[in-house]
Amino acid sequence: MSASKKAVNQKHFQNNESIKPNNRKQTLIRLGQYLYPLKWLFLLAAALMMVANLFALVGPTLSGYAIDAIQLGPGKVIFEKVFFYCSLMVVFYLTSAVLSYLISRLMIYLSQKIVYSLRKEVFDKLMTLPIRYFDQTQTGDIISRMSYDIDTINTSLTNDFVQILSSLVTVCGSLVMMVLISPVLVLVFAVTVPISILLTRYLMKKFRPLFRLRSRRLGELNGFAEEMLSGQQTIKVYHQEERLKKGFKEKNNAAVEAYYKAEYYGSMTGPSINFINNLSLSLISVFGALLFLRGNLSLGQVSSFVLYSRKFSGPINEMANIFSELQSALAAAERVFNLLDEAPEPADLSNAQTMDKANGEVAFQQVNFSYDGSRPIIQNLNLTVKAGQLVAIVGPTGAGKTTIVNLLMHFYDPDSGKITLDGQDLMTITRRSLRKRYAMVLQDTWLFTGTVFENLVYGNEGATLAEVIQVTKAAHIHEFIMKLPKGYDTLISEDGTGLSQGQKQLLTIARALLLDVDLLILDEATSNVDTQTELVIQQAMAQLMTGKTAFVIAHRLSTIRNADLILVVDNGQVVEQGTHEELLKIKGFYEKLYQAQFEMP
Structure with a gap:
């Protein structure tokens, strides 16, 4: 493999944020792509939302009419009009409430469909990712993206999206009604609304990175917890409970601090906007009273305008809080999309062929390999294994034994050189058919x-x-x-x-x-059992290996004395090879390993 090709492969697995969907616009567009297949249901929800809010917007006008039907003095209250307008208000508000309930049910259904598709896409993506990704990523972090992050997206789609649509309709409708009642009073919002918008944008810019950090810290915490739960036996054997408690405390503190900062700074938006809205309401009350005293507005109109101003300001305040929550959903979506954007396992070559049967002859020809591109693991490895042979691979930890297995299974590709099966380059065999052998x-x-x-x-x-x-x-x-x-x-x-x-x-x-199958790989298959069980397993493995080419990685040299070929690997190179007796005679590296296991007091 050329150096440029190797660099490209390494680039696929770097956490390069510059090529990820790390801005709001891209993330929202991608989330919108999941809505598109359900566009008709979404349009129905939007239409119902508009009708429900328009019905609710009629209420303040009817309230104003009812107030104007009440005059000072005996006998000047027109009860028929008061009851008529109040009855209409009940009908409109009740209809709006029913429609809002239907919309909520519909949006829950939509969000569940989207989340189902998203979670399925994430799982399907995981099935296509190379072993390298799982070697470099904590299991807990992957689970966190599939569960917590997608649930966060679901909550936002269910609640926030509906609320934003509702707020937009309410704000626009209220503004139109206020202009119809008194264009002069609307000028109050010409001052307060721009202040609210500028303040919201400023605060969002400040706390958006905090929500990204929160999601990342929670992923790290889940990863740490998953590792500890899966390793409880080892933890107790080595009495590491207290040390791990401290480690968890540090991870937990980091997650809590990130969560606190995100929520704290995010929560500043609501009170700030609420202050501006209360200020605008006070100004409207003062100027509305002046217009009433001058005879420009009736008391009912002033009342209607105040109600519309609250409907106008309330959603602005709610949207400020929603945008704070939306940042959390967007940060979660970015993490999910980062996973979806990971490079899958490279496709088979266009000329790759299916191998339905193999004799089992394997050869390494000047193979070099490194996991990170800088520290070589396999260096200039040359090896020929005949069909049906039992090949044992021994050597110290880190010598490259498991790496040889990864290359045989085509989990990783050599940086240079080639590996053949029955004389055919593994690169020209489809991965699926190769691994089935x-x-x-x-x-x-x-x-x-x-x-x-x-x-x-x-x-x-x-x-x-x-x-x-x-x-x-x-x-x-x-x-x-x-x-x-x-x-x-x-x-x-x-x-x-x-x-x-x-x-x-x-x-x-x-x-x-x-x-x-035609080939076997046995990786330390007897290292965790007692001697008696080992003998039983060896008998079972002997049955399993009959007529097949077998590669056995073993630390217990007693299990490989009858191997047809023993490869002694050190620093990524085969330093010795031969049968058990041949290797003992040359008194080299293998003989030292053997002496260390069997002849030391």
Whole structure:
């Protein structure tokens, strides 16, 4: 791979905010794209919103008419008009309330559809991302984006969006009615409204970064908590509870501080705008009274104008608070869109071919690889493995053993050189078909919540119970399964609670036995079990490896004495290779590893 191509690949995984949708306009446009498929329902909600607010806007006018029907002095109150206008007010307000309820239900439905699509898109995106992304990103942070951030977007779409639409209709309608009543009094807002707008823009500019920081800190807190919950056994063994309490306290304090600052500065907008609105209401009351005394306005008109001014100012105050909440939703949306914008696993080459069967001959030809582009992990690796051979890979921690497996599975691409399977460059084989030629049994056993049978047929859903029993007997796990409460229908949890490490490992071996594969990768498959269980697992693995090319990564050298080829890896290079006896005779690196394990007192 050329240096320029490598640089491009690295750039895909850098957290470069300059290429992310980190401004309001872009984020709002992208959120709007999720609304477009539901545009007719959205337009219906907007139409109902307009009607509901127009009905509510009739109320102050009817109130003014009712007041004007009340005159000072006995017998001067026209009760018919008062009752008539009051009855109309009840009808209009009640109709507006019913329509508002329908709108709320409709917007909840719309937001749920959007959130469903967004969460599905995020999950589908995660399925396309390369292993590199998950190696570099905390699991808790990913979960935070899928749950907290999307829920924040949902809350904004459900509540804030409806409120903004309602406020816009109310403000425009109230302004029109006030102009019709008294254009002179409207001049009060010519002073107060611009002040409100300028102040809101200034405050939003100040606290927008705080909401981004809040979302990031919460993601970090969730990531830390997820790691601690999954590592409780190790934490207790090493007595690290107090240290981790301090670590959590620091993360929690950072999250709380970021949350407090965002909410504190965001909450300043509402009171500030409310002060300006109260000031405008006071000015309207004073000037309205003067116009009434001069005979320019009736008492009912002054009353209607005051009510409309409150309807006009109230939404402005509400929108200021909503914009504060909207910043949180936009910050959450940015984090979600950042994930959606991550580069997926590179597509197969246009000339890539499907491999339906493999003999299992593998070769590394002058392969070089680095995870970060600066620190080499594999250097000039040359290796040839014949079909059907059992190849053991040994070496100190960090030598590059697992990296070789990642390259074999095409999780990562070499920086230079090439890897071939049956003489065919892995780059010219589709990833899906290549990985279907392998079965993997890892040190960290992975089971999911489901029955034993469902876990066993995970990679071969068409397998029958008879086929499953055949492989579980080969893996020496059948008798144990039959002792479970419901046998193969027994439900197990995702972490295999109630099963020993050896039992879980044997289940994963049986699962691999069900696959029609040509190559195997066994990564420290016996490192977490006792000697007796190790012997059982070795027998099961021997059955699994029959007729297949197998790569075994092992620290326990006793498990690989019968390997056809042992590769001794150090600093990313194969420093020695041969059989167990051959490597002991040359008295090199392998002989030192062996002596350290078996002959030291």
